[in-house]
Structure formats: C-alpha cells, structure tokens
Amino acid sequence: MAEPSGRLEEFREALRKYGHLIKVREFDPELASGIEEKQLQIIEDASRIIEEKKPRTLEELLDALLESGSMQEYVVLISRVLGEKVSDPEEAVKAVIEGNEALPGFRSGFLALQAVARAYAEAVLKEGIAEEPSAKCPLCGVKSETMARKGSDYVMVCHFCYYEWIVSRDSMMCPYCGAMDPIAIGIYTDKKRRLGLAHCQNCGSTWRCILDEGIRAPRQLLPLIAFGAEIYRRFLEEASGPRG
Numbered sequence: 001m002a003e004p005s006g007r008l009e010e011f012r013e014a015l016r017k018y019g020h021l022i023k024v025r026e027f028d029p030e031l032a033s034g035i036e037e038k039q040l041q042i043i044e045d046a047s048r049i050i051e052e053k054k055p056r057t058l059e060e061l062l063d064a065l066l067e068s069g070s071m072q073e074y075v076v077l078i079s080r081v082l083g084e085k086v087s088d089p090e091e092a093v094k095a096v097i098e099g100n101e102a103l104p105g106f107r108s109g110f111l112a113l114q115a116v117a118r119a120y121a122e123a124v125l126k127e128g129i130a131e132e133p134s135a136k137c138p139l140c141g142v143k144s145e146t147m148a149r150k151g152s153d154y155v156m157v158c159h160f161c162y163y164e165w166i167v168s169r170d171s172m173m174c175p176y177c178g179a180m181d182p183i184a185i186g187i188y189t190d191k192k193r194r195l196g197l198a199h200c201q202n203c204g205s206t207w208r209c210i211l212d213e214g215i216r217a218p219r220q221l222l223p224l225i226a227f228g229a230e231i232y233r234r235f236l237e238e239a240s241g242p243r244g
C-alpha cells in the first residue's frame, strides 16, 4: 500500500489535472485536500484494525471501532479540519447512522464514517473486483450514478465508500433495470466523448459516465469528475421535450 503522503500527492495532482472537469459549484479544492489528508490517516489506521480483526461486514467494523474508541477519535480528527464543534463524537456517528442531519457534528461524523467505509471497501477490493448488475453499492447500499469504462468493462463507483464493481462486460447495461439493448440506452456527449450522460428508455433512469479511459484519477474523484456530464442533460431534455 502506498504511503498516505504519496496518496495525498496523487489526489492533489489529479485535482490539478482534472479540476476543470469538476463542475460542482460548492467544490473547494483546498478543503477537499484537507479532508482527504485526514481521511487517508483514518483509512490507514482502520486498515490495520481490519487486518487484525477481520470483520465480515462494515457494521461489524464500525462496532469494533466504537468499542475501542477509535471511531470517536476519527470524528474529532475530521472536526478540526471542518472547524465544527463536536461535543459528543459518539452522538455524531449516531446522527449519521440515523440520517439525522440536524444533529450537531453530523458532517464530522459523516466524513469519519465515510473514511471507515473507504477502508473497508479497499480491503474488499484487494480480493478482486466483483460483478454486480446493479446501481446499489453491495457494501454500503448507497445508490451510485457514476459509471466508468475500464477496458471492455462498465464499472460503477459508489458515491460514499468508493467501492467499485463491474455492472456489465462488452456492452453497457442499465444498472437500474438491467436493459442491455443498445437501442434502449442512449448516451449524450460531445465530440471529445470524455464524459457522457446515459439514459435508459426502458426505465427512464439517467447516470453519468466517464467514457475517456485516459482520465486516470483516484477513485474518490470519479463521481465528482463524472458530475460534469450534467451539462448534457439539456440535450436529453430537448430530445424528450415536446416536438413542434
């Protein structure tokens, strides 16, 4: 495994290289780097615990981390970058699990939990990439809207834990309904074909694709980069709108 400093450098380099593709308005590269630095520290620590305790699920890992007090430390570590006051780190974790954004410390808890989920996803990915014809992350259950082409494979990347899995091989499949007919799946893109917005006529779902395999960024940046494909949504709206 690369040293956290090496991984952070790789992250920063990708931000410099692909920052122009990131079209999320509130995106702050400085803050993102600061959070990444702390998340990489947490990932390193949690990875050690995964190797030791060999949890069978993400939940089991989280329980072990809460019991040892590590999870609470992770929340405090993140809260310092965010400048968020967290009086009870355990409550912050609970807020995330319950999905209660109004509770204090939610953001710190969210990012700490995400780092732990990332560590777990990395450990699972070490055993190889799985095939799963779905948009739902097999590890954390979050629905992904990000697909990337890898050779002849179409891979989905989780927006939360950044786990990746193969949705289909050789031709693009709709990860929401399983449609494989190339006539059913349209891709809106431009001449450069770097990013695209895929649309399934069978179920009406849309998802964002990184079509250009030359885009090589750490996995955690792929959902952000793919978000740039939203600029093609107007083509979809024009195509499906009323015709005169």
Ligand SMILES: [Zn+2]
Residues within 6 Å of the ligand: 137, 138, 139, 140, 141, 142, 158, 159, 160, 161, 162, 163
């Ligand atoms: Zn996930």
Ligand SMILES: [Zn+2]
Residues within 6 Å of the ligand: 174, 175, 176, 177, 178, 179, 200, 201, 202, 203, 204, 205
């Ligand atoms: Zn579909």
